[in-house]
Amino acid sequence: MSLDKTEADDGWTHVKPKSRRRLGKKSPKAVHTVKENQIHVVQTxxxxxxxxxxxxxQRIRSDFEGTKAGEELHELMTKNGPEAVTQAVCLGIGTFDPPDGGWETKRRxxxxxIGFLLMVEALEKRDKTKVKCxxxxxxxxxxxxxxxxxxxxxxxxxxxGFEKVDGNTLLSGVxxxxxxxxKALEKCLPAVFTGTDLDVWDTVTLGTMDDLAMAKTMEETYSKKKHPQDPMSTAFTNTTIYWRPQSTAPSSSTPEQATEESQTPTDIAETTTENEKS
Structure with a gap:
C-alpha cells in the first residue's frame, strides 16, 4: 500500500494511503510545524x-452504535479489556469544527x-466502575x-495528558x-492502546530517533486486533487496538526489561481493516 503524509485541518500530521480523490483546500487557521520533537499548532x-x-x-453516534464496527468495539473490550482500567486519555483527536467545514473531516x-467512548463505556459497564476521561x-x-x-x-x-498515562490507562491516539x-509511551505501557500500526513506521520516516522501543515491546507482548472500520470514513485506517493480557500486571519497566519479563500474548483472530486519519 502506498502511504503519504498530510497536514490535516485538525492541527496534526496524519499518515494516509495515497488517493486520487481531490480534496478541498485547507484553511491556515489550524497549522503546525515539526522540527525534531517540537510540534507547534494553532488553536482552532x-x-x-x-x-x-x-x-x-448525538446524530452520528446514534448511527454508528448500530453498525458492525460499533458492536465489535463494545464486544472487544467487554471480553478482552484488562481489569482495573481507571482512566482514559485521548490525544490529538482534532477539532469538531474544522475551519473548512469539511464533512469527511468532521465525521472522522x-x-x-465515539469509538474511544464506546470502549470506555464497555469497561465501565463490565466492571461496574467509573473511568475518568x-x-x-x-x-x-x-x-x-x-x-x-x-x-x-x-x-x-x-x-x-502524556503525564497521566500509567498502567491502568486506556490510551487513544489515532x-x-x-x-x-x-512521548505518550515513554514512562509506562498503558492497559489499552489504540493507535497507528507499528509496521506503518517501517514504510514512512517521521523521526530520526529510535524512539519507539516501548511501542515495539507492546507489539511483541500485548494482544492486538485491527480496529473495526467505519464504513463511511477512513477514521481507523491502519489502526490497531493493543491490550495487556489480563494475567499480566501493569509495569513501568524499561523496554528491555519488559521484553524479558512479559508473558506471551493470547492469540486473537485479526479481522477488519484499519486506517489512518487522512
Missing amino acids: ENTRSPEEIAAEY TFIQL YFQDPVFGEADKTFLSSLGHEVVSSPE HLYRPIYA
Missing part, C-alpha cells in the same frame, strides 16, 4: 456553538471520539472544550506524529 477558531457540535455528535473526528489537543477551540466538558470529560493542556506516540 470555532464557528459553531457547543450545542451545535453536541447535536451532530466524531467517529474517533481526559482529552489533550492544542488545536481545540473553546467550543470543542465546552462540548467535551458537557459530556463529563476533562480537557487538559500538554504535557498533562494517526498522530511519531514523537507524540514516543
Whole structure:
C-alpha cells in the first residue's frame, strides 16, 4: 500500500494511503510545524456553538452504535479489556469544527471520539466502575472544550495528558506524529492502546530517533486486533487496538526489561481493516 503524509485541518500530521480523490483546500487557521520533537499548532477558531457540535455528535453516534464496527468495539473490550482500567486519555483527536467545514473531516473526528467512548463505556459497564476521561489537543477551540466538558470529560493542556498515562490507562491516539506516540509511551505501557500500526513506521520516516522501543515491546507482548472500520470514513485506517493480557500486571519497566519479563500474548483472530486519519 502506498502511504503519504498530510497536514490535516485538525492541527496534526496524519499518515494516509495515497488517493486520487481531490480534496478541498485547507484553511491556515489550524497549522503546525515539526522540527525534531517540537510540534507547534494553532488553536482552532470555532464557528459553531457547543450545542451545535453536541447535536451532530448525538446524530452520528446514534448511527454508528448500530453498525458492525460499533458492536465489535463494545464486544472487544467487554471480553478482552484488562481489569482495573481507571482512566482514559485521548490525544490529538482534532477539532469538531474544522475551519473548512469539511464533512469527511468532521465525521472522522466524531467517529474517533465515539469509538474511544464506546470502549470506555464497555469497561465501565463490565466492571461496574467509573473511568475518568481526559482529552489533550492544542488545536481545540473553546467550543470543542465546552462540548467535551458537557459530556463529563476533562480537557487538559500538554504535557498533562502524556503525564497521566500509567498502567491502568486506556490510551487513544489515532494517526498522530511519531514523537507524540514516543512521548505518550515513554514512562509506562498503558492497559489499552489504540493507535497507528507499528509496521506503518517501517514504510514512512517521521523521526530520526529510535524512539519507539516501548511501542515495539507492546507489539511483541500485548494482544492486538485491527480496529473495526467505519464504513463511511477512513477514521481507523491502519489502526490497531493493543491490550495487556489480563494475567499480566501493569509495569513501568524499561523496554528491555519488559521484553524479558512479559508473558506471551493470547492469540486473537485479526479481522477488519484499519486506517489512518487522512
